Amino acid sequence: MMSNTTDRIIEHIEQWKSRHLKRVYMFVWMDAIVFKVRLDGKVFDKAVQIAVGLNNKGLRDLLSMWICQNESASFWMSVLTDLKSRGVEDILISSTDNLKVFLTPSKQFFHKQKHRSVSFINYGTH
Numbered sequence: 001m002m003s004n005t006t007d008r009i010i011e012h013i014e015q016w017k018s019r020h021l022k023r024v025y026m027f028v029w030m031d032a033i034v035f036k037v038r039l040d041g042k043v044f045d046k047a048v049q050i051a052v053g054l055n056n057k058g059l060r061d062l063l064s065m066w067i068c069q070n071e072s073a074s075f076w077m078s079v080l081t082d083l084k085s086r087g088v089e090d091i092l093i094s095s096t097d098n099l100k101v102f103l104t105p106s107k108q109f110f111h112k113q114k115h116r117s118v119s120f121i122n123y124g125t126h
Contacts, residue, residue, distance in 0.1 A: 023089045024076070029065070030079075030096045038044035047071070049079065053091070063088075097098055 032047040049071070051063040063083060068075050083091075 021063060021083065021086045021088050022053070022055050022061070023087060024056060025061075025063075025088065025091050026056055027053065027054040027093045027095065030094065032068075039118045049075075049119065051083070052080070053088075 029052045030049065032049045034045050036048045037044050042111050043071075047068050047070075049066045053061045054064050055061060064079075066079055066082075080118055082117075
């Protein structure tokens, strides 16, 4: 029973991950959430990269999520290839947390794009 439920959920996730996106996003935020993952008795960090786009109607859209070991230029090339293959033609402004490895791949895909780096803000607890 659990296997059937998992299979149905995975099917919906795959449909969501391959859905067609808007042609243009005014702004796209890209950041990671790091999780501790246990594998074979050892604990590893795994990063889930997220991309959130702001469309021309002012609505946010979670574009996708990717799991990666590190944020290399080739990783970002695969992310941008994915977005492009799903219909994104232009991103006007992108924002990352000072990822220099993002700049070269992004310029290859979106020539007019402006990039802004943001510093990490730790809100902590009050």
